[in-house]
Amino acid sequence: MQRSFTRRFVRHPAQATVLAFAATILIGTVLLALPISRSGDGSAPLVTALFTSTSAVCVTGLVTVDTGTYWSTFGEVVILALIQVGGFGIMTLASLLGLLVARRLGLRTRITAAAETKALGIGEVRRVLIGVARITLLFEAVVAVILTTRIATEYDEPLGRAAYHGVFHAISAFNNAGFGLYSNSLMGFVNDPLVCLPVAIAVIFGGLGFPAVFELRRHLTPRVWSIHTKLTVGTTLLLLVAGTCYTLVGEWGNPGTLGPLTVPEKLHASFFHSTMTRTAGFNSIDISAMNEATWLGTITLMFIGGGSAGTAGGIKVTTFIVLFFVILAEVRGDRDSNAFDRRIDPRAQRQALTVALLGVGAVIGGTLALMQTHSFSLGQAMFEATSAFGTVGLSTGITPDLTPSGQILVVALMFLGRLGPITLVSALALRQREQRYRLPEGRPIIG
Numbered sequence: 001m002q003r004s005f006t007r008r009f010v011r012h013p014a015q016a017t018v019l020a021f022a023a024t025i026l027i028g029t030v031l032l033a034l035p036i037s038r039s040g041d042g043s044a045p046l047v048t049a050l051f052t053s054t055s056a057v058c059v060t061g062l063v064t065v066d067t068g069t070y071w072s073t074f075g076e077v078v079i080l081a082l083i084q085v086g087g088f089g090i091m092t093l094a095s096l097l098g099l100l101v102a103r104r105l106g107l108r109t110r111i112t113a114a115a116e117t118k119a120l121g122i123g124e125v126r127r128v129l130i131g132v133a134r135i136t137l138l139f140e141a142v143v144a145v146i147l148t149t150r151i152a153t154e155y156d157e158p159l160g161r162a163a164y165h166g167v168f169h170a171i172s173a174f175n176n177a178g179f180g181l182y183s184n185s186l187m188g189f190v191n192d193p194l195v196c197l198p199v200a201i202a203v204i205f206g207g208l209g210f211p212a213v214f215e216l217r218r219h220l221t222p223r224v225w226s227i228h229t230k231l232t233v234g235t236t237l238l239l240l241v242a243g244t245c246y247t248l249v250g251e252w253g254n255p256g257t258l259g260p261l262t263v264p265e266k267l268h269a270s271f272f273h274s275t276m277t278r279t280a281g282f283n284s285i286d287i288s289a290m291n292e293a294t295w296l297g298t299i300t301l302m303f304i305g306g307g308s309a310g311t312a313g314g315i316k317v318t319t320f321i322v323l324f325f326v327i328l329a330e331v332r333g334d335r336d337s338n339a340f341d342r343r344i345d346p347r348a349q350r351q352a353l354t355v356a357l358l359g360v361g362a363v364i365g366g367t368l369a370l371m372q373t374h375s376f377s378l379g380q381a382m383f384e385a386t387s388a389f390g391t392v393g394l395s396t397g398i399t400p401d402l403t404p405s406g407q408i409l410v411v412a413l414m415f416l417g418r419l420g421p422i423t424l425v426s427a428l429a430l431r432q433r434e435q436r437y438r439l440p441e442g443r444p445i446i447g
Contacts, residue, residue, distance in 0.1 A: 018419060021057060021086070025415075028053030028082045037075035044070075047404045054411045056082035058418035059311055061178025061281030061393020062384075064400050064407060068181040079179060080168055086418070087175025087206070087311040088136060132210050135217075136174065139202050144170035146198045154192070173202040176311040178281015178393030186272075190284040191265045196272050203280040204240075207306030208232060227342045228318065232307040235317040236278075239301060243274030246297045256289025277301035279313040281393020288397040292379050295396070299383055302390040303359065313391030313417050315359045322352040355420065362389050366413050373406055374398075388413035 031037060032049035044052075048064055052071075055062050056079045065071075071079065148166030151157050157165070165181055172179045182188060189195040205213060212232045215225055222230065248270040251258040258266045272284050277298055290298075305314015322337075326349050329337040337344045366385030370376055376384070380396050387394050388410045402410060 021415070021419060024082065024085055025050070025053050025057045028057060028078065031078045032071075032075055037072055037078060039070060039072045039075070044075075047407050051407045051411055052079065053082060054414050055393070056177065056179065057086035058313075058391050058414040059083055059087045059175045059177040059279075060313070060388065060391040060414045060418070061172075062388060062395060062399050062410065062414070063179070064402060066183050067179055068183060076168070076181070080171055083175050083177040083179060084171055087171075087177065088132065131214055135205075135210070135213055139174045139205060140167075140170045143173060143198045143202045147195060150192070150194045154194075169199060170202065173199040173280065173282070174206040174311065176203055176206050176278065176280045176306065176313070176391070178276070180282060185283045187284055187286065190269050190272075191261065193268055196268065196284055199280075199282060200272055200275040203275050203278055203282075204236070207278040207280070207310050207312035208236060209307030209310030209312070211309050212307055213310075227340050227344075228308075230340050231318050231321050235321045236307065239304065239317065240271070240274050240278075243277055243297070243301050244271045247273050247294060250291055250294040250297065251285070254289065254291060257285040273298075274301070276394060277392065278306045279311075279390050279392045281387075283394060287394055295379050295383055298394065299386045302386045302392045302394065303363065305390050305392075313389075315355050319352040319355050322348060323356060326352070359389065362413060362416055366409060369409050370406060373403065373409075374401070384410065385413060389417040391417045 029046070029050045032053055033043055033046055035043040037049075038044050044065075051062075051064055054060075067076065067079065144163075144166045146166075147169055148159075148163045151165055152159050152162035155162075168179075168181055171177075178185075180186060186196060186199065208216075209232060212229045215229045216233070219225060222233075225233070244267075248258070248266060251270070252266065253259050258269055261269060269285050272282075276282050279302065287298075303314055304320045305316055306312025308316045308318055321339075322344060325337045325339045325344060329335075337349060363382065363385050366389065367378070367382045370381040370385060371378065374381070376398055380398050383394075383396050384398055386392070391414060399410075
């Protein structure tokens with residue numbers, strides 16, 4: 001009976017993904033609740049351990065305690081491992097281990113891995129898994145070497161400590177996690193492009209999504225890219241430029257952010273902030289000191305997020321741009337929504353609308369709940385809710401003030417945002433329904 005129920009429950013790959021993420025969060029919570037994980041006396045409260053574990057596995061970066069001082073080295077290593085596992089994908093990691101041990105993949109394992117990596121076909125999973133591992137390790141290793149060298153030579157840190165910081169921030173950056181070992185994130189490096197730019201590049205490529213990165217590795221000519229890669233890369237570049245310009249204009253004279261910086265430093269800091277809204281969570285300027293108009297722009301970018309099948313969160317740039325083309329087609333009176341000489345699949349349009357509306361509902365619900373249970377302003381509550389749902393990690397500074405109930409709420413938003421609304425909803429369905437009939441058409445009045 002139990003075996004039959006388990007087999008039925010994990011029939012859909014999304015269900016196994018949800019279970020795997022939940023199990024990993026639980027394991028991380030237990031490890032972080034151990035006395036050895038905390039640098040001070042005693043053990044961390046259970047809610048603190050749960051919040052940190054969820055934030056790490058969901059590669060968010062929101063923290064209620066300072067990572068570099070509250071946790072011991074053991075605790076930091078646990079967090080780093082949870083970030084790597086969460087970013088790489090529970091199912092991807094399990095399938096890769098199965099490949100290394102058994103030298104082959106079973107059908108169910110391939111299907112599960114395909115759901116996580118968004119592979120085009122079951123037969124491609126082995127190549128995708130190996131490619132994911134290679135790209136992840138390559139980016140993390142290169143960025144780690146750059147950061148280690150810079151921290152050791154320019155900031156007079158011992159080589160061992162510099163290497164530890166370099167590896168930690170490289171893994172956190174590529175996985176779009178935003179966890180840092182410095183109390184003020186990367187604000188101490190705001191005028192150092194040799195630290196911030198490698199982190200930003202790792203964030204961008206990690207957030208593009210593995211399908212787009214694979215295709216970029218094979219072809220550098222945009223005309224031969226698939227429509228997915230064209231939409232992902234094009235929209236990402238557009239949002240990076242728009243976010244940089246918006247931040248630059250909004251914060252140019254703000255004495256708490258860009259005001260004291262030189263013009264090149266302002267450009268660099270604005271670009272870094274725009275990049276981090278891709279769901280990375282590092283900050284080189286004080287978020288709490290920003291103007292509310294800049295908060296609103298940041299909230300918008302955090303909600304959109306990065307590319308599909310990568311380490312970024314949000315509703316994804318493809319969801320955003322597909323809805324744009326749907327609106328454009330409706331305004332023009334076109335029957336089909338087209339992009340780059342391709343007709344967009346109606347099912348993709350419905351999925352984009354579903355993801356966007358569920359995302360809006362989650363953010364609005366989270367914002368209202370935070371305002372009802374805390375004395376936060378609308379801007380602060382919405383920023384926190386969007387950052388959690390988008391698995392970003394940026395904060396206006398209110399995360400440590402969350403009550404236990406508020407922390408549980410943010411944990412739920414992070415979990416939902418990491419798995420995606422459609423994945424979570426489909427995971428709750430025990431079977432797929434195939435409708436064998438169509439009802440007569442009706443046309444309600446819109447607007």
